[in-house]
Amino acid sequence: xxxxxxxxxxxxxxxxxxxxxxxxxxxxxxxxxxxxxxxxxxxxxxxxxxxxxxxxxxxxxxxxxxxxxxxxxxxxxxxxxxxxxxxxxxxxxxxxxxxxxxxxxxxxxxxxxxxxxxxxxxxxxxxxxxxxxxxxxxxxxxxxxxxxxxxxxxxxxxxxxxxxxxxxxxxxxxxxxxxxxxxxxxxxxxxxxxxxxxxxxxxxxxxxxxxxxxxxxxxxxxxxxxxxxxxxxxxxxxxxxxxxxxxxxxxxxxxxxxxxxxxxxxxxxxxxxxxxxxxxxxxxxxxxxxxxxxxxxxxxxxxxxxxxxxxxxxxxxxxxxxxxxxxxxxxxxxxxxxxxxxxxxxxxxxxxxxxxxxxxxxxxxxxxxxxxxxxxxxxxxxxxxxxxxxxxxxxxxxxxxxxxxxxxxxxxxxxxxxxxxxxxxxxxxxxxxxxxxxxxxxxxxxxxxxxxxxxxxxxxxxxxxxxxxxxxxxxxxxxxxxxxxxxxxxxxxxxxxxxxxxxxxxxxxxxxxxxxxxxxxxxxxxxxxxxxxxxxxxxxxxxxxxxxxxxxxxxxxxxxxxxxxxxxxxxxxxxxxxxxxxxxxxxxxxxxxxxxxxxxxxxxxxxxxxxxxxxxxxxxxxxxxxxxxxxxxxxxxxxxxxxxxxxxxxxxxxxxxxxxxxxxxxxxxxxxxxxxxxxxxxxxxxxxxxxxxx
Amino acid sequence: xxxxxxxxxxxxxxxxxxxxxxxxxxxxxxxxxxxxxxxxxxxxxxxxxxxxxxxxxxxxxxxxxxxxxxxxxxxxxxxxxxxxxxxxxxxxxxxxxxxxxxxxxxxxxxxxxxxxxxxxxxxxxxxxxxxxxxxxxxxxxxxxxxxxxxxxxxxxxxxxxxxxxxxxxxxxxxxx
Numbered sequence: 001x002x003x004x005x006x007x008x009x010x011x012x013x014x015x016x017x018x019x020x021x022x023x024x025x026x027x028x029x030x031x032x033x034x035x036x037x038x039x040x041x042x043x044x045x046x047x048x049x050x051x052x053x054x055x056x057x058x059x060x061x062x063x064x065x066x067x068x069x070x071x072x073x074x075x076x077x078x079x080x081x082x083x084x085x086x087x088x089x090x091x092x093x094x095x096x097x098x099x100x101x102x103x104x105x106x107x108x109x110x111x112x113x114x115x116x117x118x119x120x121x122x123x124x125x126x127x128x129x130x131x132x133x134x135x136x137x138x139x140x141x142x143x144x145x146x147x148x149x150x151x152x153x154x155x156x157x158x159x160x161x162x163x164x165x166x167x168x169x170x171x172x173x174x175x176x177x178x179x180x181x182x183x184x185x186x187x188x189x190x191x192x193x194x195x196x197x198x199x200x201x202x203x204x205x206x207x208x209x210x211x212x213x214x215x216x217x218x219x220x221x222x223x224x225x226x227x228x229x230x231x232x233x234x235x236x237x238x239x240x241x242x243x244x245x246x247x248x249x250x251x252x253x254x255x256x257x258x259x260x261x262x263x264x265x266x267x268x269x270x271x272x273x274x275x276x277x278x279x280x281x282x283x284x285x286x287x288x289x290x291x292x293x294x295x296x297x298x299x300x301x302x303x304x305x306x307x308x309x310x311x312x313x314x315x316x317x318x319x320x321x322x323x324x325x326x327x328x329x330x331x332x333x334x335x336x337x338x339x340x341x342x343x344x345x346x347x348x349x350x351x352x353x354x355x356x357x358x359x360x361x362x363x364x365x366x367x368x369x370x371x372x373x374x375x376x377x378x379x380x381x382x383x384x385x386x387x388x389x390x391x392x393x394x395x396x397x398x399x400x401x402x403x404x405x406x407x408x409x410x411x412x413x414x415x416x417x418x419x420x421x422x423x424x425x426x427x428x429x430x431x432x433x434x435x436x437x438x439x440x441x442x443x444x445x446x447x448x449x450x451x452x453x454x455x456x457x458x459x460x461x462x463x464x465x466x467x468x469x470x471x472x473x474x475x476x477x478x479x480x481x482x483x484x485x486x487x488x489x490x491x492x493x494x495x496x497x498x499x500x501x502x503x504x505x506x507x508x509x510x511x512x513x514x515x516x517x518x519x520x521x522x523x524x525x526x527x528x529x530x531x532x533x534x535x536x537x538x539x540x541x542x543x544x545x546x547x548x549x550x551x552x553x554x555x556x557x558x559x560x561x562x563x564x565x566x567x568x569x570x571x572x573x574x575x576x577x578x579x580x581x582x583x584x585x586x587x588x589x590x591x592x593x594x595x596x597x598x599x600x601x602x603x604x605x606x607x608x609x610x611x612x613x614x615x616x617x618x619x620x621x622x623x624x625x626x627x628x629x630x631x632x633x634x635x636x637x638x639x640x641x642x643x644x645x646x647x648x649x650x651x652x653x654x655x656x657x658x659x660x661x662x663x664x665x666x667x668x669x670x671x672x673x674x675x676x677x678x679x680x681x682x683x684x685x686x687x688x689x690x691x692x693x694x
Numbered sequence: 695x696x697x698x699x700x701x702x703x704x705x706x707x708x709x710x711x712x713x714x715x716x717x718x719x720x721x722x723x724x725x726x727x728x729x730x731x732x733x734x735x736x737x738x739x740x741x742x743x744x745x746x747x748x749x750x751x752x753x754x755x756x757x758x759x760x761x762x763x764x765x766x767x768x769x770x771x772x773x774x775x776x777x778x779x780x781x782x783x784x785x786x787x788x789x790x791x792x793x794x795x796x797x798x799x800x801x802x803x804x805x806x807x808x809x810x811x812x813x814x815x816x817x818x819x820x821x822x823x824x825x826x827x828x829x830x831x832x833x834x835x836x837x838x839x840x841x842x843x844x845x846x847x848x849x850x851x852x853x854x855x856x857x858x859x860x861x862x863x864x865x866x867x868x869x870x
Contacts, residue, residue, distance in 0.1 A: 467868035
């Protein structure tokens with residue numbers, strides 16, 4: 001539960017060693033290299049505070065690295081090649097015969113494999129380009145087949161026409177190929193044409209495919225008049241001017257052509273299947289080039305003189321000696337490590353144990369923690385799992401979720417972020433099981449349904465679906481909410497105390513505790529469950545006192561930092577509005593009840609639907625059970641998915657708005673060290689190198 | 695033929711004595727029917743709201759997928775969010791069905807019906823509005839794929855009101 005302490009690192013080395021040093025830094029994977037923006041900020045900050053020591057940051061060139069990247073040919077080539085590889089990997093994925101699960105896993109490889117892929121770069125890229133070309137070919141074939149099919153459709157109705165199609169136009173006459181949906185329409189056209197185009201001569205062919213094809217010949221001079229008439233009638237015109245054969249012959253030719261195009265397309269698709277064997281090469285090279293691209297990026301963000309280069313970055317304090325030893329032994333370079341200055345913002349590296357780290361992805365979706373802030377991961381993690389479980393609250397679902405997460409965690413090598421997510425779901429699964437047992441929900445009332453009411457699993461505490469317990473359930477969710485909110489204020493106090501602001505901690509947190517506790521006790525009789533209880537009547541009185549004391553304390557302290565005497569005195573009056581805030585925050589926790597009830601009610605509904613559909617209550621034969629099980633599984637899959645999603649987003653919301661909203665500053669920079677950022681493979685470390693590194 | 699039946703019915707209804715008779719019968723025995731109307735309103739209104747909203751978001755989501763097929767997760771999650779109102783309506787309707795008895799009197803039937811209204815009405819409107827926010831979230835996912843989760847949280851702000859109505863509906867069902 002901590003944010004790793006950072007030290008600023010400045011390194012000056014010889015230009016001839018630059019590439020090797022970057023390579024070694026990447027292997028170490030602990031140095032966060034300052035980018036352009038950060039260096040600008042550092043420089044500005046240093047100038048402002050007049051702490052600019054001679055040569056401290058002056059040596060850093062401020063050429064915009066992003067522009068430098070754009071103009072770097074090697075980087076551009078790498079980017080283009082990686083795009084090609086990615087495209088191939090994605091297109092070949094359906095033909096990939098290696099075992100794949102729901103999640104994408106990293107594949108272990110040796111460093112030599114990567115280097116080998118690098119050495120075969122040209123041939124692998126050529127292969128990728130060949131596949132991309134094949135794809136273009138496939139698309140071309142598909143388009144051409146579609147064109148031929150349209151042509152076939154239009155010629156199909158004309159197959160009974162015996163003459164060469166392009167042969168019909170003479171010096172004096174023009175011929176149109178037309179079709180109408182009924183003979184009546186043709187008659188109408190005839191009568192319409194009789195005046196304007198007296199020379200019009202019709203030949204109506206036999207009905208074909210629900211249309212009547214017909215040929216109209218007229219004098220060339222009269223043709224424009226005929227075209228005008230065509231537009232006002234529901235007829236289709238065909239253009240056969242480029243077909244130098246009779247329709248039947250042309251039809252057969254085109255059909256043969258279509259078949260050959262389709263065969264060619266299938267052949268190409270087949271060849272793509274065999275190309276799938278290259279996919280692991282593509283992945284290797286993709287990651288190899290990715291590592292290379294990172295190096296180039298790092299290279300560009302450093303400034304060079306004629307013989308030396310300079311690097312600015314951040315390194316976790318505990319890695320300082322390792323970096324010194326590793327680089328100092330091997331290279332001629334000068335390194336300086338210093339504590340971050342007050343106006344500098346080092347990147348945030350979260351260092352949490354098994355429990356805390358699980359919630360890190362959820363946290364970073366909100367905002368990266370600011371360096372120096374107290375890391376709330378462990379507490380957030382516990383509350384997150386607690387709330388998720390409460391909303392999902394079914395022991396059956398919980399066990400499934402827990403087991404699934406356990407299997408994935410044990411069996412598969414996952415990316416760091418995914419691993420954390422799955423761990424969070426593991427905790428949530430355990431919590432779901434816990435609440436399921438507490439509220440007696442094992443796939444809802446499955447046992448009761450199947451045993452036709454003979455057996456039922458009793459809840460450990462109470463059954464929230466029983467209407468007698470609704471108020472109790474609501475009161476309990478509100479209590480959980482108050483605990484969560486108080487924990488948030490506690491985090492705020494801890495943050496202030498850490499920074500040595502004791503007075504702020506007392507005025508901005510402790511007084512508010514008094515105020516809010518007063519409010520809660522005051523409102524207790526209005527909560528249905530506590531209404532008219534002896535317990536409540538006495539606390540209600542204390543609530544009024546606490547509310548009054550809290551209000552006065554806040555009234556005179558809230559404006560303490562203002563220079564305006566009026567605000568200094570009465571700035572706290574706005575705290576009255578916070579009473580509404582607190583109330584709405586607490587009410588937000590009723591979602592726990594709503595989601596919890598929704599899950600269990602829906603399972604019960606599905607159980608009874610499955611039971612009545614299978615006719616379980618009539619006679620217990622095997623067939624009925626099979627029907628029951630099928631409906632049960634389908635319905636529960638749906639319910640599981642929709643409620644897990646609901647529980648996930650609502651737990652996120654409670655964490656972000658109600659919890660983080662009270663104290664979390666955020667806006668930190670993520671610690672992104674120069675390392676092997678791979679997407680498909682990970683480099684298996686050999687024992688000897690591991691030892692050496694330690 | 696049909697007309698004559700209708701006329702007879704109108705004539706019967708126009709007879710004041712008979713109307714009173716029918717009405718009193720209804721007040722005596724119509725409790726269950728009224729309660730069922732309430733259950734239907736809860737599930738139908740909330741369901742309509744969710745259907746409209748999901749349709750809007752999912753169409754926007756398909757637009758997003760045509761641009762970038764890898765954005766399936768954001769499209770799916772944002773489309774699913776406004777479907778909760780329909781589920782709340784369904785849960786309330788089911789809880790109400792459990793309370794309906796054949797011979798229930800008008801007053802208890804009527805109060806049970808009222809229990810369906812909070813989630814029905816607020817579910818209908820909040821789902822549609824939530825759908826609008828979620829559809830805007832799809833736009834965000836299209837332009838800033840990394841930050842779509844924020845859209846998810848903002849979308850939940852609208853759902854809060856459906857939740858409050860859901861809770862009140864639960865209380866009304868249980869106390870009705």
